[in-house]
Amino acid sequence: MDHTQILDAYMDRIGYKGSHNPSLDVLNGITSAHVRTIPFENLDILLGKKININVDAVFEKLVIQKRGGYCFEQNGLLLYVLKLLGFQVTPISARVRLEKPRDFIPPRTHVFLRVEIAGNSWLTDVGVGGVSLTSAIQLIENLEQKTNHETRRIVFEKNRYFHQVLYASGWTDVCEFTLEEMPEIDRELANWYTSSHPKSHFKDRLIVAMAGDDGKRFTLVNREFSERDRYGLAIKTEVKSPKELIQILKEKFNLTLPPDTEFLTPGLQWK
Template sequence: MSASPTSPSASPSPSIDLDAYFDRIRYTGPREPTLATLNGVVAAHVEQIPFENFDSLLNRPVLLDPASLQRKLIHDRRGGYCFEQNGLLLFVLESLGFHVRPLSARARVGRERHSIPPRTHLFCRVELDGVSWLADAGIGRLSPTAALRLELDTEQPTPHEPRRLIREGSLYYHQARVAGAWTDVCDFTLEEMPLIDCEVASWFTCTHPQSHMKGRLLVARAAPGGRRVTLLDNEFTIREADGTPNKRTLTSRDELLSVLAEHFGLHLDRDIRFHVAALPWMA
């Protein structure tokens, strides 16, 4: 694939407490800017920091500055959506000495190809020894647990689902093979997403009534051994490495809070209240 790397950032790396971050994701591997480090950090991040949208449901602002991201995702042991997950990952990778840039995309998980979702997804492009890699810790139930080489039509293994990148016209598609079939994860053009664009897109994602983050509960985490755990409203699913889903319907506040604590490491206040049609007992 012909794709020229982007220019390095002129701004200094933000102050990131790497020791606290690595403790949060339970990462004890090397810290040199190598592919092994990149893959190790991505896998640990996706397994330990859950994707979740509670702040959107609670009408709380989502802040993207380094201090706020560290406070929420590291010290408060919360999760977040793509702008938080990949925003923090980008700052961490910069602090480790990686050449990394933010890219924009359209999330396509669960969407038909003919639909045009908003360009409200952020992920990372990393340059290593003249090769471009894509890292994405924030696409929910299909966040890849390894970096993907920016190379077309090649099946790439990860600790979870195989991945590939294809191109149709001007668009690149990131796809995952789930239950034997390739499914779209996101589409992108390699266009960068500056902080101001992230702020605008995140505001839409967090607050707009038609945003997919409003009106439904979304929680996801990769688990060891190729398994994944997801929560969509009241449907809790453990998907085995072979793609077999084990589903369970939650019927009470206590059951929901128990699942969040046990399977996602999210310990929420017993009195938390938000409005989701499928969860009337949370209002």
């Protein structure tokens, strides 16, 4: 496929019909459409499959096969698309801090994107699960920024930036970073750890997430399905059988799998 065909296929996948000019409006439009249609998920890891983050493999999986993926796939695809559109974009390494205390050091196994537009730096991240950005935020410290979903901000403490999300309970860390670029070789190494290391949290739980309309978020962690509003308040239900799990993946996340699919993870030990 040539570049025009690649862009057409991607835009059709996410349902984006707007301009292709490298502007903030376009960046926001694509970010929003992407996270509403391509789910964050780690299903292939639990099916014993290798995660290939080569751009051709990612395009085949996320666009042609209409599957989802995690940060190296999601933001890798978006990185490729934005470059084709003429954006000045850099992959940035980070440590995911969700539900982690500040004295804990998580591995540097996350990548998001820094985009330069008209002399200003913007950050977008379609690969951080239930808190993926639905519009870009500007790289400005201590500025509360509304997105299509939650309010966000960037703070700088002890030589580190922290991307935070505002819930009803207060500000919560999403990830920390230093603005260091994450080249392809570093993404390959981090992807190996994330998908293969026994201590990776993607090995011991099923995780699926997607953004909805009106600030809603849908997440599935093992047998718990949650529908969350923009303030972080969630309605949770228990998935009671493998059949129901496959049904929720189809109805809530547009993921179609064979009805006899079995996920190898301790979190899905059915009675």
